[in-house]
Amino acid sequence: MRRPSLFSVTALSAMLAWHPMPASAEPVARTATPIEHVIVIVGENHSFDNLFATYKPKHGQTVRNLLSEGIVNADGTPGPNFGKAAQWQASDTDVYRLDPTKTQPYATLPQPNTTYANGQPPCVPDQRFPANLPNGPFQNTKYVPYDSYTGDPVHRFFQMWQQVDKGQHDLFTWVAQTVGIGGQNVPPTTPADTYQGGVQMGFYNMHTGDVPYFKKLAREYAISDNYHQAIMGGTGANFISIGTAGDAAFYNTNGTPTMPPANQIENPDPMPGTNNFYKQDGYAGGSYVNCADPTQPGVSAIMNDLNTQPNKPFNGGNCAADTYYLVNNYGPGYNPDGTPAPLGPTHFTLPPQTM
Template sequence: MKHLVHRTIPRRLAAVASAAVVAGATAAGGVLGVGVPSAAASNSTTATPIKHVVVIFGENVSFDHYFGTYPNAANTPGETLQGSNVPAAKFTPSADTPKNINTLASAGLLAPNNPNTVQPARLSPFQAVTCDQDHGYTAEQKAYNGGLMDQFVQYTSRDACGTNQFGRPGLTMDYYDGNTVTGLWNYAQHYAMSDNHFSTTFGPSTPGALNLVSGQTHGVKEFTAAGQPVTPTASDYTVRQPDATGTGTVINDPDPVYDDCSNSSHKSTNNLAGMTGKNIGDLLNAKGVSWGWFQGGFAPTTQASGTTPAACLASHTNAAGASVVDYSPHHQPFQYYASTANPHHLAPASTAEIGHNGQANHQYDLTAFDSVVNTNNLPAVSFLKAGEYQDGHAAYSDPVDEQHFITKTINTIEKSPNWKDTAVVVAYDDSDGWYDHVAAQVKNASNTADDAAWCQQAAAKGTPIAGGYQDRCGPGPRQPLIVVSPFSKQNFVDHTQTDQASILRFIEDNWSTGRVGDASADATAGSLSAMFNFHHERRDQVLLNEENGSVAAVLHGNNGHGGHHHR
């Protein structure tokens, strides 16, 4: 958990980012600061009927951690949700739920048959806030043990932690079921999910966020806390495998250099990271397609003034009663790039600017999304990141708080006029080190001291190292992926292998932006298309109870606006 302090971005770096904002506005035909898009910025030509993509990007969940026994829940009497004592929902699956889902249960790897040294155990709805696990690039590879998937306890389990956080020996093995993550199980029942979706690479949040928006973790440069360039060493935290120019790969969670709110009180002198190359924001700007990243706590609690940087200290209380600062800089991928950063966290000059070029440069607080979701100014592409207490990250968040955010957000979208041509994608940045029994064969190898046998052996056998860039080994651990849309298949489980860059590729293909280039993972990412049926638009939608995730109402006719049935 980070407690943010003021940090001054030098005028030179802030000017670089500001110049990129102006250049982007000019290239796209926008009017900087006015917030009125040009005709080019209203480009709505798409390859599919989807005109709006909303990506809800959560934190730190493996597939088995949330779906290990899907679709069968314990339904233990008397259980309540942590933080509220609200009765946990019971879960009864539909009779037509697919049978061939690759879960812990279907693989026969529940107790007592798991090869790890501790057997998997169910976490109850009252054990929502748990210890955070080790989700380092190297630790996750070591847990794989060459594909045997039997050393998670040794390498990723963290079993004891702070007050009001549940822990036990071998905690990494544990899982929730449909009595806790009821909302996600219900979305899977009524829309489409994948059981073969992975991190693009191994490692924690920052690599996952960068892979979502660029398919690329290479291209990082290092700066001091004061924003001055640094020549990194080979063992540096911020830059791994640096070349002669100091450019290398990021495998950890350094904060972004183009962000006033980077660094925390106990790491106030940490070096910072800046990315070179392109991201999806650059591609969308070039096509005149509206987009935005919306994050909880992005609105500053203290505005930038002169040489005084903005501060981002808004907080909320999680299910365990702990106060959690909302904004995490290293969860905000666009702040690593000068071209798409909003260093001083400036608000849009007007509601009309949201999604378009202007002083906020497409980076917003979550409240900005709320202001446009029911209007014709909803951006074509929206990335949503909850405040930390609701992002699902173990230790400071949890599945109960996360469920409140996801269900409220999707309910709002489903009831909006934009629902008819929207696809909501629920995905995650990393696995947190939680156990998952499935290992995808390495597509992109690496062979450095940061890599374990799983990736080194792949390199030795000739698996390519894309671009020659080391420390990008992947795919990494398996994660949940759900698509909620009028065009998503119903109660469907996709077995196509995909990864975080598959979401990037879907956006690229839908708006014909072209690829990121420079060995980005978008070029080889699997397709999400099997999760959709673009020949048949559904005439129903399912609204969930925002407290416990149970089905609250089913709307029928004209995409749900013609009638309703309550359950």
């Protein structure tokens, strides 16, 4: 995981937060609630518990995190309910499942990987961390300084749905080890070849001084432990959702939804002979989903789960027919000079969008 930072304030947020009024204009009417401005701060590639695991709210407020659940203590050590966060291994060899058959818990977490951490050798076990971490959340800053970089946990659409395991939250490590970021559709020889290890179980200890700016914002303004992101998956699709309240899709030059190149359509069904390594995934292949078609790989598993929830999906999922939506990261649709970026099987860029 990269060091927490103030990553971005969206253009929408900036517009809401700063709206100069001409000197001659009438005073703006007061809002119906005390909320007058909304500023969205995006800390990329970090989960709520990764940053707020040990956050203690003000008197009269509550929060649900690793500390309040007794999973860790305020000093970052395992808490009385540490076992609730134990990670399991599983088996999935035919079709994509949100809750594959679990086989056994990890005896210890696999050693976290460096992935793309600045200042570290890339994609190797991170020697700063023990190779036998207890099976559960661990405090990053017990092993590395707060201002140093650690590995980047997988954050892609189908992986994250599967990691949650229908609310059990016990397949983060297994999914990371079996498929990782998709490996550009090259299956791993060993679990280490997905370059993840146990990196996704690390957290920062806000109670002992980590992440001070986010703590300050939470105490002075507002915090939500019920909402983390609009779309399971990467930054690109989520930025678009924040700014448009929708999702990007693949359009032709006339602005009509059309099918993207075949190698850019997600297929999370396991490759033959592998345990859960997706057939079509990765930053250079597999990022669009036709979510209106339940026969598409992975779609029925997610829609069936959503339809069992107390709050049903809006408009049955709100997916337009024959439309392939972006669920991961892609390049922008325009070059710096304003010309459209090239499209095609070897170009992983988002087409211009119809809003």
